[in-house]
Amino acid sequence: MPRVSFILTVAMLSAFGLIASDVYLPAMPSMTIEFGVADWQMPQTVSIYLLALAIAQLVYGPLSDRYGRKPLLLAGITLYMAGSLGCAASDSYVGFLAWRILEAVGAASGLVIGRALIADTCDKRTSAKVYAMVYPLVSLSPALAPAIGGHLAATFGWRADFLCVAAFGAMALLMVLTLLPETLPVQDRTRTSPFTGFGHVLRDRTFCRYTLVVCAIYSAWFVYLTQSPFLFARQGLSEEQSGWLYLPLTAGIIGANLLAKRLLDRWPYDRIITAGIVFFVLGGVAFLAVGALQLQGTASVILPMCLVSLANGSSLSLAVSGAVASEHGHVATASGLVGFCQIGSAALVAMGVSAVFGTGVGVLGDAVLALGLLALFTCLPWSGYRKKVV
Structure with missing residues (x-):
């Protein structure tokens, strides 16, 4: 197993995008009011950020296979910090979007290279165990970031949120410089064009099936992230109060991830993934029940999503590990391709749902159930997914 310092550094890099x-x-x-835009436009700042994050991952992966992990990582962190500072200084919606794109391009380096660092140093099953340690740390960010951001925004204004992100980037930069070795020796780097590996990876059916599971789970998660602030605001909750409502979901993610780590030595790899997806579908069914019974209050949103968080904590991390460490040899x-598909699909789905259907508990529930059924279909016997994974 890698050293604790290595695991902590990879966790920091992997948390870049989510924070x-x-x-x-x-x-x-409140930003909607300050920028003078409609409610549906602010969720688009998340979606556009995710699109830029997705596309940039396609570049970092092949380039780091050619030139090494550390140089690309240092450049990316620098862009991440610059973009965050630019967001903090923005005085218009368009300017904010531009700096968000730069921030996303920098954040992509941590996501892609973080996964590659694990695959460089571990075999497939050990990689899954490392993900099971990294992912609980990463999973704290969807809960802690809104909670911290809500308090910072209420006390100092929303710009303080992005100064906090820039400080996080500075900490990660220091850890990379002092704790992280180069994990790809010169003799192991690709000599051909850096983008020739795409074809090899995309022809790997195992990669494609795991990636579809990743996309379905992550898209459901970001539909929730872009819908929930407005659902909570309509219930009269303050920024600080709504920020803490992401904690129960993170508890579910961490608990499921720790359980998945234990089950890796007892259950087949794909059985664990399928079990998590069953809870994903149950979350969608719970949303249907909420709508049918016309239940109100924050619990009617949080409790169904807690079921979905179990899939996020188990199936998502294992499917990412399986896709990256498959037999394609790149x-x-x-890592860049699975990240592109993961983030890109989440961006398009979240943006499409809010733009076409608006915001509401019914919209959120329908999206979660549809995506859960898609993931479950991928795991059915005739899909070829249930191939033995060593």
């Missing part, structure tokens, strides 16, 4: 996307969620209603390229 920057989640920290200002409670402040979005680790960082696969």
Whole structure:
């Protein structure tokens, strides 16, 4: 197993994207007023950030296979910090979007190279165990970032949220410089064009099936992240109060992840993934029940999503590990591709749901159930998904 310092550094890098996307969620209603835009436009700042984050991952993966992990990582963290500072200084909606794109391009380096660092140093099953340690730490960000961001926004204004993100980037930069070795020796780097590995990875059916599971779970999660601030605001909750409502979901993610780590030595890999997806579907069914019974209050939103969080904590991390460490032989390229599909699909789905259907508990529930059924279909015997994973 890798050293604790290595695992902590990878966790910091892997949390880049989520912290920057989640920290200002409670402040979005007030930012809507300050920028003078409609309610549906502020969730688009998350979606556009995610699209940029997705596309940039396609570049970092092949380039780091060619030139090494650490140089690309240092450049990316620098862009991440610059974009965060730019967001804090923005005085218009368009300017804010531009800096968000730069911030996303920098954040992509941590996501792609973090996964590649694990695959460089571990075999497939050990990689899954490392993910099971990294992911609980990463999973704290969707809860802690909105909670911290809500208090910062209420006390100092929403711009303080992005100064906090820039400080996080500075901490990660220091850890990379002092604790992280280069994990890809010169003799192991690709000599051909850095983008030739895409074809090899995309022809791997195992990669494609795991990636579809990842996309379904992550899209449901970001539909919730972009819908929930407005659902809570309509219930009269303040920014600080709504920020803390992400904690129960994180508890579910961490609990499911720790359980999945224990089950790795007892259950087949794919059985654990399928079990998590069953809870995903049950979350969608619970939303249907909420709508049918016309239940009100924050519990009617939080409790169904707690079931979905169990899939996020178990199936998501294992499917990412399986996709990256498959038999294609292009680790960082696969990491970039799975990240592109994961983030890109979440961005498009979240943006499409809010733009076409608006915001509401019914909209959220329908989206969760549809995505859960898609993931479950991927796990059915005729899909070929239930191939033995060593």
